[in-house]
Amino acid sequence: xxxxxxxxxxxxxxxxxxxxxxxxxxxxxxxxxxxxxxxxxxxxxxxxxxxxxxxxxxxxxxxxxxxxxxxxxxxxxxxxxxxxxxxxxxxxxxxxxxxxxxxxxxxxxx
Numbered sequence: 001x002x003x004x005x006x007x008x009x010x011x012x013x014x015x016x017x018x019x020x021x022x023x024x025x026x027x028x029x030x031x032x033x034x035x036x037x038x039x040x041x042x043x044x045x046x047x048x049x050x051x052x053x054x055x056x057x058x059x060x061x062x063x064x065x066x067x068x069x070x071x072x073x074x075x076x077x078x079x080x081x082x083x084x085x086x087x088x089x090x091x092x093x094x095x096x097x098x099x100x101x102x103x104x105x106x107x108x109x110x
Contacts, residue, residue, distance in 0.1 A: 028071050029098070031062045036095040039088050059087035062094065073097040 010033065035058035042051035065071065066078035074093035076082070083090040 028062075028065060028069070031058070031065050032091070032094055032098055035059045035062045035091040039091050042088075055091075056087055059091045063087060063090050066094070073101065 035055070038051070038055040038058045042048070042055040045051055063078055063083055070078075072078040072094060074090075074097045076093065078090070
């Protein structure tokens with residue numbers, strides 16, 4: 001639960017940044033992480049009334065953004081027809097690719 005709350009807070013911080021000067025460069029990260037945290041929330045709390053709908057909506061926004069901008073990073077491109085019926089699967093693929101890339105940018109622990 002603490003990890004989920006921490007991720008919600010980080011996503012909210014990105015929401016603020018996307019409305020400021022550096023926003024454009026952080027827009028995809030915001031869309032991706034918002035969709036991923038909504039997916040995790042929907043999986044953790046499957047009986048929440050809005051959880052699954054929010055997860056699908058945010059996933060759709062990420063997919064549409066990636067199709068428009070050619071910014072997908074996973075093995076299957078955003079335009080692959082399978083994603084239209086597996087939106088949350090697209091988020092999982094992209095989050096996995098992003099988290100691997102993000103961890104490669106961090107300096108190693110001493």
